Amino acid sequence: MNLKLKYLIFYLFTFSSIGAMAQAPVKNLDYYLKEAELNSPVLKDFNNQQRSAGIDSLIARATAKPQVTASSAGMYAPVIRGYGFDEVLTNGQALEALLNINYDLLNKKRINNQLESIKIQSDSIRYARQLSRFDLQRAIVDQYILAFSSQEQVDFNYGVVKLLQEEETLLKKLTRSNIYKQSEYLTFLVTLQQQQLMVKQAELQFKNDYATLNYLAGIADTTTVKLADPKLQAGLSSTVQSFFTRRFEIDSLKNINQKNAIDYNYKPKLGVYANGGYNSSFILQPYKNFGTSVGFTFSVPIYDGHQKKMQYSKLILASQTVSGYRDFFTRQQQQQLNLIRQQINQTDQLFSKINEQIMFSKGLIEVDSKLMHTGDLRVADFVIAINNYMAAQNLLRQTNINRLKLINQFNYWNR
Known part of the structure; x- marks a missing residue:
């Protein structure tokens, strides 16, 4: 396969790839973001929780209502030739079948606390669900x-290849006319081949990055797409928002709720019950042993070794821990937001200088x-101009990536 045929194949491959990307759907x-939230099993787990x-x-509300249960028990203790349990204690046999109703009269506040x-x-x-969503x-x-x-890098490299291909055709003619040396043409040809490899x-890099994006979003798609400009904007708020500190508020509410639960455990308890059914030892008129009973239960704690005070002490320590974490996090979050905001401002100041460098590099190429x-330029100088232009473009692209990532971090913490 001669050199001309190789270039023809590469041209066809290059422009067919460009055409495919141009016709690809834009996402x-x-x-x-929507697909990732829709497919995330973690978010579905939190929804189920x-x-x-x-x-x-x-269930807690149901426990506040009267509780009805049915119970039954039977017992037979035989006495054989005088050997067996004392019938005075066991009655020999017994059968119980009851319907029981129990109701706690003083459980309203306890249920409300639950x-x-x-x-x-x-x-x-x-x-936790919202935090997981923000992380995703x-x-x-x-x-x-x-x-x-990576997509922008592909487009840029295609543009450079196209420029070099146009110059290669002209340079070949000038070399055949002995205006340029064969060595200069070969130097330019090496640059073109290197740029083709970079394409x-x-x-490959774009395919890997795009596949990783689909993987994170839970999308099974291998078709070619065109990614739109993300166009991220940093939030304007300069104050620490309440989302991340909400977890400390929840911890404080948990401590208050646990304190109330301790208090309710030391309050009097009063309950009533009623039952009815059959309860007999079969000794005397068992057919008459159907009946009913009512009663109440009452209890009040008196002394348990000062456990209540100890439990209070644990809650005080937990509250102090929550306050310490909250104060530390608030300071760290504000410092982080200030640092990211400063980095964004410094990055924005680079764009004018980089664009100026790109403009001069492009003008030099022209x-x-x-x-x-006209044959008045060394090929090596033209190659240097191309490399300078590529370096400036890469610097612009990398700076823009850093800026977008900083904005993403700022928007994450500034909630």
């Missing part, structure tokens, strides 16, 4: 930025291209 960041907490609330505990648990699950969004956005950058490497047409 934006919102699409992947939320529903389960609602069922726990119904319902409050379930609500706090539900709030904790809701917070941050991961998706970071990967989308990488994939979009293939960029395509001038050098005209000089090459």
Whole structure:
């Protein structure tokens, strides 16, 4: 296969790839964020936990109602030739079949505290779900930025190859006309071949980054797509929002709820009960042993070795721990937001200088291209101009990636 045929094959491959990407459907960041949330088993797990907490609330309310149970017990203690249990104690045999009703008269506040505990648990699950959602969004956005950058790298490399291919055709003619030396043409040809390899490497990198994006979002898709510009904007708020500190509020509410539960455990308990059915030893007129009974139970704690005071002490320590973590986190979050905001501002200041460098590099390429047409430029100088332009473009792209990642971090913490 001669050199001309090789270039023809590469041209066909290159422009067919460009055409395929141009005709590919465009998908934006919102699409992947929605798919990731829809497919996430973790978020589905939290949704089920939320529903389960609602069922726990119904169960707690049900325990506040009268409890009805049916019970039955039978016993037979034979006495054989005078050997056996004392019939005075056992009555020889007994049968019991009762319907029991129990109701706690002083359980309203205790049940309300239990319902409050379930609500706090539900709030904790809701917070954990939202935190997991934010973490998933941050991961998706970071990967989308990488994939979009890889896509931009592919497009840029295609553009450089196209430029070099145009110059290669002209340079070949000038070399045949002895305006340029064969060695200069070969030097330019090596640069073109290196750029063609960079195109293939960029395509592989984009495929890997795009596959990782689909993996994180739970999407089984191998079709070619065009990623839209993410267009991220940093939030304008400069104050620490309440989302991340909400977990400390929930912990404080848990301590209050546990304190109330301790208090209710030391309050008097009063219950009533009633039963009816059959209860007989079969000794005397067993057919008359149908009946009923009512009664009450009452208890009040008097002394347990000061356990209540000890449990209070544990809750005080837990409250102090929560306060310490909250204060530390609030300071760290504010410092982190200030640092990220400063990095974004410093990054924004680089764009004007980089764009200026790109403009001069591109202008130099245009001038050098005209000089090459007349044979008044060394090929090595043109290659240097191309490399400088590529380096400036790569710097712009990398700076933009860093800026988008910083914005993603800022938006994550500034909630």
